Amino acid sequence: MAKIKSAIELAMEKTANLTMDEEEKRSFEKNEIRSRIKGLVNRYLEGMVRDESLMKELANIKGEDRLKKSTLLEELIGELSIEKDNKGILRLIETIFSQGSTNLSGQMEDLEKALKEEKKKREESIKKDLLLRIKAMGISGDALKINIEAWEEGKRLFEELNILYREKAQKLLENVKKTD
Numbered sequence: 001m002a003k004i005k006s007a008i009e010l011a012m013e014k015t016a017n018l019t020m021d022e023e024e025k026r027s028f029e030k031n032e033i034r035s036r037i038k039g040l041v042n043r044y045l046e047g048m049v050r051d052e053s054l055m056k057e058l059a060n061i062k063g064e065d066r067l068k069k070s071t072l073l074e075e076l077i078g079e080l081s082i083e084k085d086n087k088g089i090l091r092l093i094e095t096i097f098s099q100g101s102t103n104l105s106g107q108m109e110d111l112e113k114a115l116k117e118e119k120k121k122r123e124e125s126i127k128k129d130l131l132l133r134i135k136a137m138g139i140s141g142d143a144l145k146i147n148i149e150a151w152e153e154g155k156r157l158f159e160e161l162n163i164l165y166r167e168k169a170q171k172l173l174e175n176v177k178k179t180d
Contacts, residue, residue: 033063034071041075044092051095069096077169082115082161097173107172115165119157126153 005013020028040057043049049057061068073096076089090112094105127146130153134144148154 029063030067030071033061033068034075036061037068037071037075041072041079045079045088051092054092055095072096073173077166077173080162080165080169082112082119082165083158086112093173104172108169111168111172112165115161115168119161122157122161123148123154126151126157129153 037058040049040054040061044054058068058072073093076093079089080086086108090105090108093108097104126148130146130148130151131144134140134146149158
């Protein structure tokens with residue numbers, strides 16, 4: 001009588017002589033590094049890991065330093081937001097990517113300040129437009145306050161400014177890398 005094989009046994013037999021080529025190995029390594037760094041950044045942002053511990057854990061991740069740093073940079077820039085305090089992210093970027101030869105944190109803070117001023121101006125403009133629209137509907141009064149985040153215009157504003165912030169931060173960091 002023939003032996004009945006499980007699905008896993010059948011799969012193992014069929015894939016026994018398959019191997020990964022260099023491109024697949026590289027892709028797998030990149031995904032593994034990205035996943036580990038994403039978790040590390042999340043723990044850092046939640047305050048579970050400090051700068052020094054993050055650097056030690058980053059060093060313990062297997063892979064090329066250049067790949068690890070560029071992945072970390074992508075993750076940190078992806079976390080930048082015009083709506084929250086970015087001091088921790090900016091400090092970490094300064095620690096990792098600037099060896100004291102430039103005033104990176106000052107430049108990043110200037111960028112953030114300029115974008116927050118732009119946000120304030122555009123918020124006021126949107127609030128005025130929304131207030132006029134609401135008044136046209138017959139709603140008015142001194143207690144009327146516009147919650148810009150609840151309106152599509154406000155959501156679009158925050159999204160546009162966050163994209164702009166990340167793009168400008170990326171360019172700034174590329175310029176710093178060129179001079180270092």
